[in-house]
Amino acid sequence: MQQKRKLIAILIDGMSADYFETQAQRLPYLSGLAQSGTLVRRMSCPVPGTSLPGRTSMITGKPSQEHGIFGNYIFDGTNFRVARPDDVLAPTIARRAREAGLKVACIGHAMVDPDDTDIYEAPWWLRDFIEGSRFVKVLNPGSVSRLLVPRGRDGHNATIPVSNGGIAEDEPGLQHLLGIACDQQIMRDVADLACSDTPPDLILTEIEMPDVIQHYFGYESEVSHWSLAMADLLVGELHQRLERAGRLDEYVIAVASDHGHSPIETAIFTDIALPGVLCQSEGATLHVVVQNEAHRDEITSRLEEFGAEYIGNDHVPAGVRSSIAAYAAPHRHSFESSPSNNDGRSPIGRPRYISSHGLRPGTPADDRFAIFYGAGISQRTVESAAAEDFYPALTSILGLPVDKRDGEAMGFSIL
Template identity: 25%
Template structure:
């Protein structure tokens, strides 16, 4: 049946009824702002991607990035729509499933729309690999973002993450605030998660330099946030999510992007420091909820309510920790880290890379079976009590999980323990706080998924999703497909095209 046009005020009313009907979600509630502004539109064009490039290529679905060479294909006869993708670093399902957590707006979204009891992530369950899976639909081995910091045999640092190869999706406008691995990407309105090696605690110069279009960072401060200090955009400061939400809200109201994405980060910092619980974590969740409210209100103010789907998801959960394991201490004792004071000295042969709940053995010479046998012998000679604290993951299992194909093996810690990169001191040491990076099958590191608004199916409560499912879901809502995604847009989550068009 054809849908008759509805006045903007009726569309807004429908949006409130569907999503914002809770008293605490209405305009004027704490954390909800109101403003209006207009602006110009930028439309991008697509160019072909190379499938043979050995470096990772990024596909940020309709955010116009491509890692791993994944094509984006339009579905015919689908009405225009908008998706707001909110990633909460360290999101746990109980934040929206348990009313004891201070997240009324997020919990209202879960009641009115779809909510997952858990989302199983990728291996390792780290921020950068997970966020790249969120927007490509493939696992780390395919998209190439394997860790939070790159392992380079020459010792180069993570400047790798500044090198995004670009591809634009035809006819779609995009906006992104604080999303990882997007510096230099072909996003219409982009304030990327980036930093300066010269001033790592003051991200403002790096954000300004990487912003698209030029001076967007200054525009957002002038029109939306006011002048921001270094602490206002620092990932360990509670103000960072509020300020980033205000920035995205401005971009939504002004430029009305088809896909708007944001990465909210402080809950991760709070849980790393305090573990899974505690007043600081509860306050971080409350701040996330206020940020979500600001973004929801901006959708309404932009007049996009009837055509918008809001998705709140994350990258990983958290495990409380009490002890750290430093396996590189064992390698140094065996002479495998080389000579000298550097982490990898002259003549190094093996090192454990990354941290948190897992660590991956990197060999200087990938085919060095003699060194690999020596490492295996070291692990087998550990006291039985120490051996019980970790599990060895062999290469076939790593390949099956879509993890780093270059790693000779990996270690996964028991819950309550986490790996550190230190190569001196005691191999076991106290470490209180929280960690992630464990195998995705561990329930505590599952993240969440909530969706409400236009274009959704009737699934209601979803027992389990996989992180690879998010990108194809977003694409389907936008009338696109990701043919090479390893996840799927589940029919119970996304309505059929005919239903979406009614």
């Protein structure tokens, strides 16, 4: 067993490996951690390169077909619905740590089961994400409410809202400001816990808004630069809080993203291109429910008219694999539902999201970075790693025993 250290794992949603490398001057705190610790320059995405598969691979060490979260929305045999922590088929780092007797806190990190934590705060965006699903009615209300209730605060008042406060989608600026405030409050809660009299051994958290703002305002736009710089600042403030409290030597800080980002110029409107077909967009990836091989071939032929390519279904869990066909949009295209003002019923048009992810498997723009900083972490650069390598790095930091469920050792060393 390795020496135990406490760990804060921070996910920054949507900061790509390319962005971190080319815009390092805008990210002084993260760049400083990378120079003093272990930097993984490029960490690949599971398929598809969207948020919930990316997070789940990071906290289980498994690819999508094994942990079961093959999209932000998964097929339950009847409809697509929002993926939940109880859909995860592999033990997470939170469960492993708690089984080993460690104190675990989840502060706004998606895909962590509340039952695997001592302290739990829901992601502030989770309620609206669930309620915004077109298949929300198929969800079990009890399963949803369980994910939204805080636990284990021991007198510490929860201050993070779990909705957008009723702000309409036609007021995105207000939504984004509220989101930034929520991200800031989350990181303050993390610092409060880490600097408390009874600090957790493992804190899992995330900074959400860089992904949202890039979707609306574009990759490398000025507003997106600002949101990513804000994420950097929040990590820097946490570092300073730990240092002032004399706790910096107790914790390792691990920072990574769940996927990259890339400019999108054209949307393929699935409700028009595939009328009457049950499908679900995952950015530039599309999951389609197919009845048989002939139906799949028909769908493939239709989508080829728009330059989309069939990419198989190896990333889908075995239980539903035969029902799903996956497609990748051409360069700078994504899949969306048509807007209400699409009077001409054109199957292609201006995208709602002008930057996105879930790109063709292996596209470099979907790669993300990882940083490990703190006591006992070596100063080195790792050129590349798989998404699944992040999890065993976390188990090593926490000194967890090797578990046969974990599979092979990580593909890089942080010690």
